[in-house]
Amino acid sequence: MLYLKKYFTEGLIQFTILLSLIGVRVDVDTYLSGQLPPLREIILGPSSAYTQTQFHNLRNTLDGYGIHPKSVDLDHFFATRRLLNQVRSLDHLRVPSTELSAWLVHRDPETVVSAAGQSSPTIALDNGGSLEEVNSPDTSAMRVGGSSSESTYSHGGEDSLGAVAPDSGQGEQGESEDLTKEDIDLIDILWRQDVDLGAGREVFSYSSRQKESEPEKPEPSKEGGEPEESWTNGLNLGPVDGETGESIPEQFQNQEVRPELPNAGEEEPSTSQGLPALPVVSQPEPQLDLEQQWQDIMALMELQDMEVNGTTETSAAATAGVAAGTTAESGFDRAPSTLINQDVSLHQASLPSCSQDFSALFNPEVDPAATGGSPLPRLSSSNSSNVNSTFGATNLTGLFLPPPLNGTNNATAAPALPDPFGSLLEESMLDEISLLDLAMEEGFSQAQASQLEDELDSDSGLSLDSSHSPASPSSSETSCSSAASSSATSATFSEEGAVGYSTDSEGAALEAEEGAVGGYQPEFSKLCRMSYQDPSQFQGLPQLDNVNHNHTYNLPLASPYPDHGQNCGKKAGRDHAKLQPPQRDFLDKHASRDERRARAMKIPFSNDKIINLPVEEFNELLAKHHLSEAQLALIRDIRRRGKNKMAAQNCRKRKLDTILNLEQGVQDLRRDKARLLKEKAEFARSVRQMKHKVQSLYQEVLSQLRDEHGRPCAPGQYALQYGADGSVLVIPRGATAAEPARRADRKHKDKKK
DNA sequence: GTGCCCTGTCATAGA
DNA sequence: TCTCTATGACAGGGC
Numbered sequence: 001m002l003y004l005k006k007y008f009t010e011g012l013i014q015f016t017i018l019l020s021l022i023g024v025r026v027d028v029d030t031y032l033s034g035q036l037p038p039l040r041e042i043i044l045g046p047s048s049a050y051t052q053t054q055f056h057n058l059r060n061t062l063d064g065y066g067i068h069p070k071s072v073d074l075d076h077f078f079a080t081r082r083l084l085n086q087v088r089s090l091d092h093l094r095v096p097s098t099e100l101s102a103w104l105v106h107r108d109p110e111t112v113v114s115a116a117g118q119s120s121p122t123i124a125l126d127n128g129g130s131l132e133e134v135n136s137p138d139t140s141a142m143r144v145g146g147s148s149s150e151s152t153y154s155h156g157g158e159d160s161l162g163a164v165a166p167d168s169g170q171g172e173q174g175e176s177e178d179l180t181k182e183d184i185d186l187i188d189i190l191w192r193q194d195v196d197l198g199a200g201r202e203v204f205s206y207s208s209r210q211k212e213s214e215p216e217k218p219e220p221s222k223e224g225g226e227p228e229e230s231w232t233n234g235l236n237l238g239p240v241d242g243e244t245g246e247s248i249p250e251q252f253q254n255q256e257v258r259p260e261l262p263n264a265g266e267e268e269p270s271t272s273q274g275l276p277a278l279p280v281v282s283q284p285e286p287q288l289d290l291e292q293q294w295q296d297i298m299a300l301m302e303l304q305d306m307e308v309n310g311t312t313e314t315s316a317a318a319t320a321g322v323a324a325g326t327t328a329e330s331g332f333d334r335a336p337s338t339l340i341n342q343d344v345s346l347h348q349a350s351l352p353s354c355s356q357d358f359s360a361l362f363n364p365e366v367d368p369a370a371t372g373g374s375p376l377p378r379l380s381s382s383n384s385s386n387v388n389s390t391f392g393a394t395n396l397t398g399l400f401l402p403p404p405l406n407g408t409n410n411a412t413a414a415p416a417l418p419d420p421f422g423s424l425l426e427e428s429m430l431d432e433i434s435l436l437d438l439a440m441e442e443g444f445s446q447a448q449a450s451q452l453e454d455e456l457d458s459d460s461g462l463s464l465d466s467s468h469s470p471a472s473p474s475s476s477e478t479s480c481s482s483a484a485s486s487s488a489t490s491a492t493f494s495e496e497g498a499v500g501y502s503t504d505s506e507g508a509a510l511e512a513e514e515g516a517v518g519g520y521q522p523e524f525s526k527l528c529r530m531s532y533q534d535p536s537q538f539q540g541l542p543q544l545d546n547v548n549h550n551h552t553y554n555l556p557l558a559s560p561y562p563d564h565g566q567n568c569g570k571k572a573g574r575d576h577a578k579l580q581p582p583q584r585d586f587l588d589k590h591a592s593r594d595e596r597r598a599r600a601m602k603i604p605f606s607n608d609k610i611i612n613l614p615v616e617e618f619n620e621l622l623a624k625h626h627l628s629e630a631q632l633a634l635i636r637d638i639r640r641r642g643k644n645k646m647a648a649q650n651c652r653k654r655k656l657d658t659i660l661n662l663e664q665g666v667q668d669l670r671r672d673k674a675r676l677l678k679e680k681a682e683f684a685r686s687v688r689q690m691k692h693k694v695q696s697l698y699q700e701v702l703s704q705l706r707d708e709h710g711r712p713c714a715p716g717q718y719a720l721q722y723g724a725d726g727s728v729l730v731i732p733r734g735a736t737a738a739e740p741a742r743r744a745d746r747k748h749k750d751k752k753k
Numbered sequence: 754g755t756g757c758c759c760t761g762t763c764a765t766a767g768a
Numbered sequence: 769t770c771t772c773t774a775t776g777a778c779a780g781g782g783c
Contacts (some may be wrong), residue, residue, distance in 0.1 A: 363756060592761085615771060647773055652760090655775090 413607045601634050603627075610635050611642030703728055 130139065598607055604625050613621060617638065702715040713730065721729040 248756080641762065643772070644774095648761070648775080650773085651775055 266314065594634075594641060597634055597639060601631050603631060603635060603638075607638050610638045611646075702730075 592607075595607055598610075603610070604627075605621060609621065610618070622635065627635070698720060699715045702713050702718055702719065705713040705718070709714055716728050717733055719733055721731050725727065
């Protein structure tokens with residue numbers, strides 16, 4: 001474990017960072033799945049500290065890094081999933097579909113068969129809707145419309161989605177059409193890659209991928225057994241997907257590489273085969289498949305980021321993924337994508353009319369509003385910031401915007417949205433912001449900030465640490481502690497700053513006692529963590545500034561034990577003995593009562609051992625030493641109090657998390673309520689429009705009808721009655737007045753029956 | 754001096 | 769029966 005730890009922290013992680021900086025995302029967990037804890041846990045420590053687990057049992061099982069059913073992280077996991085599902089559901093907002101159908105008509109007029117042929121001649125967009133559209137059987141149009149929030153307010157479908165407008169966007173129609181197809185290709189390939197990634201971690205080995213990509217890349221590449229070598233090969237292959245780390249020749253080599261894929265259709269169950277016809281609109285089923293693909297992509301991104309990047313990035317990733325998915329459905333871009341990552345490409349694909357504004361997406365100094373674009377650029381800007389926050393510093397986008405800045409941009413972008421977009425998107429943005437906030441709160445502050453707090457927070461030195469509790473078997477401090485403690489039990493020993501004791505009088509005894517881990521060593525444990533958890537990685541995170549709890553009153557100002565090596569325990573004891581009296585007084589003063597008691601009673605081993613050893617080993621330890629009754633009683637009290645102390649801390653944290661989760665749940669419910677109310681208002685407006693349209697048509701029909709004398713039928717005197725067989729009768733008003741009465745009477749009788 | 758908050762501890766229940 | 773964990777309640781200390 002120590003070797004792995006060192007390997008990851010000093011070697012592989014750096015290599016991963018390097019690869020990330022050049023656009024490769026290395027999923028190291030892929031190579032460790034099933035055998036080793038995720039890299040995140042190695043770096044940040046496991047997340048099962050709040051569980052009601054048998055600490056010693058967990059400590060004895062190195063594979064116990066799964067989320068415990070009672071774990072707070074599990075709650076967070078489900079909360080995150082729930083919120084992400086809510087965000088994802090935003091792309092299914094039911095919207096008036098009239099504009100959408102109009103957009104489809106404009107989008108690909110030569111390929112739209114049914115939609116264009118049926119609806120376009122009769123669409124009257126000025127009133128915001130038409131009955132033909134509402135009742136249109138064209139499910140594909142409904143599908144697309146239902147899943148695209150941008151399309152909802154397409155300003156009457158008047159080419160606001162410039163991807164299809166002949167006079168919008170970058171202006172060249174032919175080129176735009178070609179690139180649109182290519183982007184569809186790109187999207188499809190990205191989907192395949194993500195599916196490959198999520199279909200099975202074992203599939204995500206480069207060898208497997210290479211098998212698949214061999215037809216695409218005929219040139220021989222080394223079949224290296226080592227992942228690094230494979231990734232190097234991947235680099236040589238060309239541009240690499242920033243999301244999956246896989247080679248994506250289409251990113252840069254759209255024109256060049258595509259001709260080199262003679263059999264691409266054989267391996268790709270993709271839309272690229274049918275792209276020339278672009279039957280997205282005319283064939284509802286491919287449209288459904290495309291949406292399903294996007295759902296898969298989002299789910300995969302979510303899962304992957306939850307496993308690797310932590311909650312903060314997860315939330316934002318899913319959010320960005322949703323945004324990308326929803327927009328990409330609306331239209332495909334023709335702008336050549338840059339080597340940023342998939343999401344950026346998708347955003348570009350989704351916002352065709354704003355390609356000229358893409359430079360602003362990755363330039364935080366460019367005001368999106370200053371680009372003079374439509375609301376779409378602003379939307380894309382906010383989404384791009386999500387993308388950046390999604391992948392954080394490990395992605396190339398992190399070079400453009402640091403995560404906190406992204407969050408800020410994201411938060412500030414929402415109110416800048418114009419009202420038509422804001423009415424629907426503001427909730428989406430609110431959710432995104434909320435997710436980010438949630439991630440910041442629960443992801444960072446609890447995982448990292450509380451770590452910092454807890455390190456500095458214990459009277460007895462038995463600080464509970466969410467990721468460094470005795471139940472946490474991974475991390476280097478275990479090895480540090482193991483080096484400091486006796487062999488058999490040391491591997492399970494807590495790293496929480498050995499609660500020790502050492503005085504002048506006990507110096508010799510401490511030296512004699514091999515197992516005694518003396519000294520108060522919060523700095524020791526902290527420095528052990530420093531080896532893998534560099535605080536500098538949190539630089540630039542303003543959340544860290546909010547960690548105002550300063551419970552360092554019980555900590556020494558500096559470590560009195562500079563040596564944290566193999567014999568740090570014994571050496572610490574000696575060093576403590578060699579300390580100047582003021583320093584010893586300081587340590588003694590800040591030792592817990594039990595430490596002082598143990599010191600006074602000359603307990604020959606540390607409180608940490610007393611508390612954290614399994615009961616068998618604890619009994620062995622007691623049997624090994626000849627202790628008086630008073631000593632034994634004190635030891636048992638120390639053990640009881642220490643365990644109870646940790647239990648109390650767990651309990652309090654759990655309680656606090658429950659409160660926070662409930663609070664978040666209330667906020668979610670409020671958001672849902674607001675969203676439902678907004679949807680209700682939209683539907684009511686749509687119904688009003690439909691009624692208005694019915695009335696207009698009604699009058700139009702009646703005005704064209706003639707009675708038996710050839711005179712026009714006055715709309716006030718006649719009414720239209722629709723028969724069940726589809727017939728339409730023109731009857732006088734008096735007759736129609738009686739008909740509803742008869743119907744009501746009939747209904748009444750039916751009810752009585 | 755007072756109130757709030759955090760933490761440790763005790764007692765107790767339950768697994 | 770023992771051990772461990774969870775939790776309410778209380779007390780002490782810091783701010």
